[in-house]
Amino acid sequence: MTLLLPLAYSIGDPAGVGPELAAAAWAMRADEALPPFFVVGSARVIEEAARRRGLSVPVCAVKAPDEVAGCFADALPVLDLDDLPYDPGTPDDAGASLALNALATATGLVRSGAAAALVTGPVAKSRLARVGFYHPGQTEFVAEACGISPENAVMMLAGPSLRVVPITVHVALRDVPDLLTAELIRNRAAITAAALIRDYGIAAPRLAVAGLNPHAGEDGRMGSEDTEIVAPAVALLREAGIDAFGPLPPDTMFHAEARAGYDVAICMYHDQALIPLKALDFDAGVNVTLGLPIVRTSPDHGTAFGIAGTGTARVGPTIAALRMAGDCARRRLGQ
Structure with missing residues (x-):
């Protein structure tokens, strides 16, 4: 893969698995045809993390x-x-x-x-809060830095078998029905469709919209949200x-034949989206x-x-995140 500009990989918490996985991904760069990337963080941490993992990874300070x-x-x-x-395994405020x-x-x-695109290593939000980080997560931080309202920054989880978008994310299940509106679903689904066209090269994206309730409410017998909120959003x-x-009906959306009929599943809450994604693409899922x-x-x-520093963390998701960032950047830049 050729990119005129490299990807920027932020190291994440240096006591976590992010540093060793960045090193492991670089060690597999040729076999995995990864685009050029650089780590923003600490050369010393990267060198020692690679050594602990048993890798020979020379570091070039840029x-x-x-x-x-x-x-x-x-x-x-x-x-x-x-x-x-x-x-590794001992997070602190300096990290x-x-x-x-x-x-x-x-x-x-x-x-x-x-740089062509941003790939973020994993962080501990509770630790970040101790050093002045007031955002719910890295997504909201990046959105604000880009001048985008958090409501218009949509989280999609993507793997080889499935793409999913949760309309509500890190909230209690009991709060989901009160947070859902037809406008919220419409807005986030429309942002998703536009991104699939621009970044994934899908000319006419097909969006499968999950119901909130079992059997999508079964005509109101198991909740009115699907007829009063979800269906109007689809319209x-x-x-x-x-x-x-x-x-x-959410329980029949994720088998192989059903998945062949859409490009992304729009789900109403966190676990409705992430359980099937992780069941199908646990080692290749990208946020x-x-x-x-x-x-x-x-x-x-x-x-x-x-498990940081033990050499057992799987590098698949990091490789997938780098590859996907490169693919999307190439499409945006017309390369």
Whole structure:
């Protein structure tokens, strides 16, 4: 894959699995045909994380993204922000500060046009809160940095078998019915359709919209939300020329034959979307933020402090996040 600009990978929490997975992905760059990327974070952490994983990964310190092309083939480029010691599985405030600095720096480089896309390593939000991070997560931080309202930054989880978008995300299940509106569903589904056209090259996206209740409410016998909220949202999408259909019974949407009939499943809440995605594509799931002026992806897993430094963390999601970021960036840049 050829990209004129490299991808920026923010290191995430240095005590988590992000550093070793960045190193492992670079070690597999040729076999996986990965686009050039550089780590924003700590050269020392990357070197020691690679060594702990048993990898021979030389590091090349860079001061700007335009230096990446000259060394990526032979070494992992790192924009060095802090000379922290590597202490896997032991998060602290210094590591959280590095994670926040790396996220802000990498986001700024992509926004300025110096890097092609942003890939974010996993962070611990509770740790970030201790050092002044007031956003619910990295998605909201990146959206604000790009001047986008959090309501217009849509989370899509994508894998080889399935793409899903949860309309409501990190909220209690009991709160979901009160948060759902036809306008919210219409807005997030429309952003999804536009992103599938622009970033994924799907000329006419097909959106399967899940019902909220069992059997999509069964004509109101098991809740009125599907007839009063979800169905009107689907009608609004179709009026706008978007190929949306539903509400569909959620329990019959995700088998192979059903999946062949759509490009993305629009789901009403977190687990309705993420359970089938992780069941089908656990090692290749990517978190993508839609609706931004930049491309942003992330591996679909957390910091995994419990296994950091043991060499057992799976590199598949990181490779998938890098590859997807490169694919989307190439489409946006017309390369």
